[in-house]
Amino acid sequence: MLVFWKERLILLAVPKTGTTALEGALAPRAQFVLRDPPQIKHAPLYRARRFVVPLIEAAGGSGFETVAAVREPVDWLGSWWRYRQRDDLVGHVNSTRGIAFEEFVDQYARGKPAPFASVGSQARFVGDGEGSIGVDHLFRYEAMDQLIGFLEERLSMQIELPRLNVSPEHPMELHDHVAAKLRRKREPEFAVWQAARG
Template sequence: MLISISRRFVFVANSKAASTSIEKSLSRHADVVYQGSPDRKHINLENARVEFESLFSEVGFHRFFKFGVMRDPVSWILSWFRYRKRRNNPNALPGKMTFDAFWERKDWNFIRTDGTKRLQRDFFVSSDGKLLADYIIPYHELEPHYRKVCKALGVSARLPRVNVSQPGVTEAQLSGDTLSQLREFYTEDYELFNRLDSINANMR
């Protein structure tokens, strides 16, 4: 996560959604760079508003431009699967595990310890359902939207390619049953993802 007081922006780092690349690109403009452990780096907007209440209270949370990146939910979990299949990953999955077996396992990539779903929307929406982000970049159109955001922020920044996903299983390789189950599981994420055009049309 990045917070810039001078440029008045908050970048919320959704996982597996170019967060490292954007942080590398924009960190020189930030006054707060929240990196390190996943829980620290991938803090959502609701928790960031509470944790940095004193900072936001000076000018108002609503006056900061709050943005992040969201992937198609199936693409997002497939990226997680490919990442966790890497041998050097401390949370690596068994080498021969298929995606179907990963889905059936329902580990922390899908379900939190409190039993709630792990969703991308939680980075951008409050616990009572209020949208907190001003702009959510669709991952599949990352570069043109990122250029638009940088122009709105008044910064010139290139987007490096960092932590690029390795080749592996794709949506086309999933069984129809697994795909339909995933889309049902991520209903709330798809409801937000399908609204990105209308949300982003409101950029000031």
């Protein structure tokens, strides 16, 4: 999470949406950088409103807007699945090593997924807690150029994004019935992505 004081802007770090690269490019320009541990870096909107905004307001700040990116849900899950195949997770309950992408998606679509498929919710991350989008400026990860354009205009700077924290490529097979189950069980994930700019 990055806070830009003069511009009254908070950039939320939705996991697996290029936030490490954005942080790499913009952290020197931000007045407030929350990068570690991951639970703080990736604090969702409701946590930012509960903890960060009151801190800002106590320092005399007001009128801050939020900006974030969300990723197409199947692609987002694919990034998580690939990321959790890394060597340092082998033997851990979160490891997806040896688990097919389709099994990962099927688990994610359940009410209580296995630990390896418990990756949170983009819809909840950017939501207002009442079923609506709470982030002021929401962009699709796939339209990163639009998010960069917004940030360049808002921050009055040119942004060059480095490629950081990129998951290794692996083929991802997903049969229609599992894709349909995901859409049915996790409809808010698709609705939020559809509503985002891009």
